[in-house]
Amino acid sequence: MKVALVTGATDGVGRVVARRLASQGWRVLVHGRNPERGAALVREIHAAGGKATFLQADLAALAEVRRLADAVGRETDSLSLLINNAGIGSIGDAPGRRESADGHELRFAVNYLAGFLLTHRLLPLVKAGTPARIVNVSSAGQQPIDFDDVMLTRGYSGVRAYCQSKLAQILFTIDLADALKGSGITANCLHPSTYMDTTMVRQSGNTPMSSVETGADAIMQLAVSPQLEGRSGLYFNVMTESRANAQAYDAAARARLRQLSLELTGL
Ligand SMILES: NC(=O)c1ccc[n+]([C@@H]2O[C@H](COP(=O)([O-])OP(=O)(O)OC[C@H]3O[C@@H](n4cnc5c(N)ncnc54)[C@H](OP(=O)(O)O)[C@@H]3O)[C@@H](O)[C@H]2O)c1
Numbered sequence: 313m314k315v316a317l318v319t320g321a322t323d324g325v326g327r328v329v330a331r332r333l334a335s336q337g338w339r340v341l342v343h344g345r346n347p348e349r350g351a352a353l354v355r356e357i358h359a360a361g362g363k364a365t366f367l368q369a370d371l372a373a374l375a376e377v378r379r380l381a382d383a384v385g386r387e388t389d390s391l392s393l394l395i396n397n398a399g400i401g402s403i404g405d406a407p408g409r410r411e412s413a414d415g416h417e418l419r420f421a422v423n424y425l426a427g428f429l430l431t432h433r434l435l436p437l438v439k440a441g442t443p444a445r446i447v448n449v450s451s452a453g454q455q456p457i458d459f460d461d462v463m464l465t466r467g468y469s470g471v472r473a474y475c476q477s478k479l480a481q482i483l484f485t486i487d488l489a490d491a492l493k494g495s496g497i498t499a500n501c502l503h504p505s506t507y508m509d510t511t512m513v514r515q516s517g518n519t520p521m522s523s524v525e526t527g528a529d530a531i532m533q534l535a536v537s538p539q540l541e542g543r544s545g546l547y548f549n550v551m552t553e554s555r556a557n558a559q560a561y562d563a564a565a566r567a568r569l570r571q572l573s574l575e576l577t578g579l
Contacts, residue, residue: 313363315388315441316535317341319371319430320398322349324510325449328528329395329535334362336536341387343367343380343398371398371426373413374577381433390441391434393535396427396481397449401512402470409468416576417463419470423477428484429577435497442496443541446488447534452503452549454479454557459568470516482547482560483569489545498544500534505550526550 315338321330322344334340334357342357342364344350350366357364365387369380384391400422404410412421431438431446438444455475458464464473485501492499504527507513509520530550534540547556559565573579 313337313339314392315339315341315390316393316395317343317367317384317391317434318395318397319343319427320449322346322353322366324512325504325508325524325527325531326395326397327353328524329397329531330364331357331360331362332528332532333393333535334364335360337362338393339363339365339388341365341367341384343369345370371422371430372418374421374426374429375413377426377429378433381430384434385437388437391437392441392444393447394431394434394438394445395447395449395531395535396431397447397531398426399423399449399477399512400474401516402474403516404470404512405515407470409464409473411463414576417473419473419477420462420464420480423474424480424484425573425576427481428573429579431484431488432577432579438497439495444497445535445540446485446497446499447531448481448485448499448501449504449531450481450485450501450547450556451475451478452506454482454560456557456559457483457565457569459565459572462572479557479559480569482556483566484573485547486545486560487566487570492544498540498542500540500544500546500548501556502530502534502548503550503554504528504530
């Protein structure tokens with residue numbers, strides 16, 4: 313049985329994706345912060361005849377990210393699908409600039425850096441699960457990274473922080489796809505859908521415009537569609553291959569982000 317990990321599976325679009333993968337015969341490791349929601353999802357998947365295990369971790373602390381990677385390693389010897397989906401929106405639980413447990417700007421930490429570290433820690437398992445896919449759930453909301461103030465100590469806005477973290481995921485995806493060429497592992501990213509009816513969108517005060525099913529269709533395409541076999545380093549706008557912000561195609565910016573991320577995560 314092939315094993316998938318979906319981060320941020322306790323709510324929103326991740327929850328739908330986890331259920332779909334389980335119904336297609338995957339064993340799904342479902343991650344989130346909230347144990348009650350995690351247990352409820354596992355019960356739901358089991359009741360439908362699927363296999364799932366909940367793994368709890370707060371991605372706002374790099375120590376927890378490492379702990380999550382270790383927990384995945386205790387659950388399985390191989391991972392054929394990793395979906396980095398967990399994230400916080402422009403407002404989250406509270407407006408204003410916040411920092412992670414490690415002193416990093418919170419959206420950069422949770423939406424990007426946690427996935428960077430998790431992916432690197434899980435690569436041996438993903439290599440053991442080839443052919444394997446990595447899917448990074450980014451957004452159409454993208455803002456170039458200001459390398460002079462990555463932690464947004466000046467001119468902070470929640471939207472800017474969110475959009476910077478989402479573009480960082482795209483730079484990472486393209487960089488990772490290059491590094492994994494010929495390994496049997498592909499890495500792609502996407503904007504799942506605009507203003508899906510989820511907690512993040514409701515917290516940010518935006519009016520939902522699409523359903524989680526639409527976003528789940530887009531994520532599932534990158535995760536399992538035969539058309540995407542062997543294709544890597546791509547950005548999709550929902551179902552359509554598209555171009556991200558220009559910074560994603562700037563090799564020097566990608567190298568700079570990689571170097572910074574390796575330093576910040578101690579890899
Ligand atoms: N909604 C949209 O329209 C939209 C548009 C573009 C991109 N996206 C992207 O799609 C992804 C999913 O968004 P969504 O709308 O489904 O969000 P959501 O309903 O708010 O769910 C977010 C998920 O991430 C988890 N999470 C949040 N902060 C976390 C932390 N510090 N540590 C661990 N887990 C954490 C949550 O866990 P808990 O259940 O424990 O809170 C939850 O499972 C995000 O990456 C988002 O940026 C969404």
